[in-house]
Amino acid sequence: MVKIYLDPGHGGNDPGAIGNGLYEKDVNLTIALKTRNILTDEYEGHDIRMSRTSDVTKSLDARTDEANAWGADYYLSIHINAGGGTGFESYIYNGSYPGKQETDRLRNIIHNTIMQHVDFQDRGKKEANFHVLRETVMPASLTENGFIDNPNDAEKLKSDTFLNRIARGHAEGLAQAFNLPRKEQLDGVFYRVIAGSFLVRENAEEQQNKLQQKGYDSFVDIFDQDGTRYFRVVAGSFTDRANAEIRETALKEDGFDSFITTYKN
Template identity: 50%
Template sequence: MGLASLPFAGSAAQAQDLSLNANRKIFLDPGHGGHDPGAVGNGLREKDLTLDIAKRTRAILDDHGYQTRMSRTSDVHVDLPDRAAAANAWGAHVFLSIHINAGGGTGFESHREVNATDHTRRFNSTVHRRTIAWMRQTASITDRGTKETNYVVLTHANMSAVLTENLFIDNEANANLLRSPNFRQDIAIGHFYGVDTFFN
């Protein structure tokens, strides 16, 4: 699949969606960076994968008319509270933090803060459902479900915030998928569709 499968074939609907999306601010947060590599395994580093996926997601959102910003666009360290603070200062409508898991498991999961609003629960559910659907076009992916966790970037964000854990870097089969640019593109498309479905 890939970009050819995305909407916008050139139509009045395309112009309408671009107009609607122009006022929607999406803040993307690639996990870790700089002196903090995040999880490491099978020759991969979380900070590299999350930045690549976030940049791919941003490119698709930009192509569809959304306003986007990122907590980092290069290999630098950003403190956790500062990530949420940047989204708050900008007035983002949603906050999406992208991570890779570790610890001996397998599959995809996503997180929202404890006692999240219905709006955030719906955002979480939509991003989760659409992202794993795109992953599953390539391989059989375990659905680890949605979870409630008081991570700093979630609790400090003033808007609906979700954190995704995109497979396990220390699982060889998962790592082999993450190593593929095509699979990382599918993850990005899934994140895009999660956002786009939520708004549209």
């Protein structure tokens, strides 16, 4: 059982960065809760604890002490940046310590997966002497998800759909890093999000390329109806319909007509 500790930064009387009508503490918490929910709904083989699940004050020592005492296998701290820049970046501790190579390997997987889901500028994989990275005894990383004082970044952070994409990047990154198995529905029913249905396979593959450019993974499924063969582009398959609806909304916002169908395995 992989123990994952999610840490939405700041909270309570510590708002974090403020800009463009947003408080960092609120956005951090929203992303962390969405990340937890995706992992809980879609994956197994893990246990999750959070430093906070509401707007409360919690010291940095309390967070790292809690994770260390629990015996967490991974510590992921979620933040929003400030200071006039733009884009996404991630951090690990900049010291010399046993396990640094493994810490960096896990961070690379999570960082790269997040970048597949968002259209932020990639500011790179960095190191810093942050408390939550230095005082944790397990591998740890910290993500900075856009700049709250940048109007373009802030506009994205005001979109619930975009926050879903950030959260999905974090969740799927953790799942890949720790090889978490997907949950199997007892009845074998999945909710597929179809982002195009074509009579010619080449057209479906062209749609796949367009989706890939926007950060969506997809595959082509052959569907026969009334003697006609269609090549459907599946841009997401979920055991939870709510997650399928989130993906459908995101696709539509990115200009892709889509709809949800059920599929029984």
